[in-house]
Amino acid sequence: xxxxxxxxxxxxxxxxxGHGEPQQxxxxxxxxxxxxEFNPEKAWKLIQNLRGDNDKLKTDRDEFKSKVDEAEQAKxxxxxxxxxxxxxxxxxxxxxxxELARMKxxxxxxxxxxxxxxxxxxxxxxxxxxxxxxxxxxKPTGGKTPPSNRPKEQLRGGSEPASEPDETDPRxxxxxxxxx
Numbered sequence: 001x002x003x004x005x006x007x008x009x010x011x012x013x014x015x016x017x018g019h020g021e022p023q024q025x026x027x028x029x030x031x032x033x034x035x036x037e038f039n040p041e042k043a044w045k046l047i048q049n050l051r052g053d054n055d056k057l058k059t060d061r062d063e064f065k066s067k068v069d070e071a072e073q074a075k076x077x078x079x080x081x082x083x084x085x086x087x088x089x090x091x092x093x094x095x096x097x098x099e100l101a102r103m104k105x106x107x108x109x110x111x112x113x114x115x116x117x118x119x120x121x122x123x124x125x126x127x128x129x130x131x132x133x134x135x136x137x138x139k140p141t142g143g144k145t146p147p148s149n150r151p152k153e154q155l156r157g158g159s160e161p162a163s164e165p166d167e168t169d170p171r172x173x174x175x176x177x178x179x180x
Contacts, residue, residue, distance in 0.1 A: 111135060
């Protein structure tokens with residue numbers, strides 16, 4: 001039986017091979033066709049469909065992830081489950097501590113709640129230094145006004161400014177105008 005050819009051992013001839021022409025890699029064509037045939041409505045429809053597919057895939061991914069997490073949770077022993085919960089609690093406590101340190105530093109340096117996003121660091125010392133640096137650079141101190149990019153008004157030379165009349169009562173002003 002060694003003379004018999006099995007389907008796995010037979011090679012299918014390549015229809016383009018052996019014709020003396022080199023194989024060329026074709027450039028991928030845009031999904032809307034050629035540039036001359038571009039149709040904005042068709043392209044927009046394609047984009048909307050792809051976005052819809054992407055959203056559906058993300059939803060499916062999230063569902064599958066939750067199912068995998070549930071399956072892993074069921075496989076865990078009580079000891080492993082407790083260790084995982086402990087690690088999560090520790091991580092939450094650390095992030096709360098960092099957030100509290102950021103708030104204390106902002107309060108100490110007179111910064112607003114909006115400025116919290118500019119204060120960084122993982123330790124209390126780093127956070128304190130970051131808050132001080134931010135205040136020194138971007139917050140006014142001691143009655144100084146913050147720098148402004150607004151152009152300053154400049155006086156123009158030329159004529160004297162018009163003098164204002166001493167009298168502002170319209171009847172008296174009208175009476176002072178000479179009549180013909």
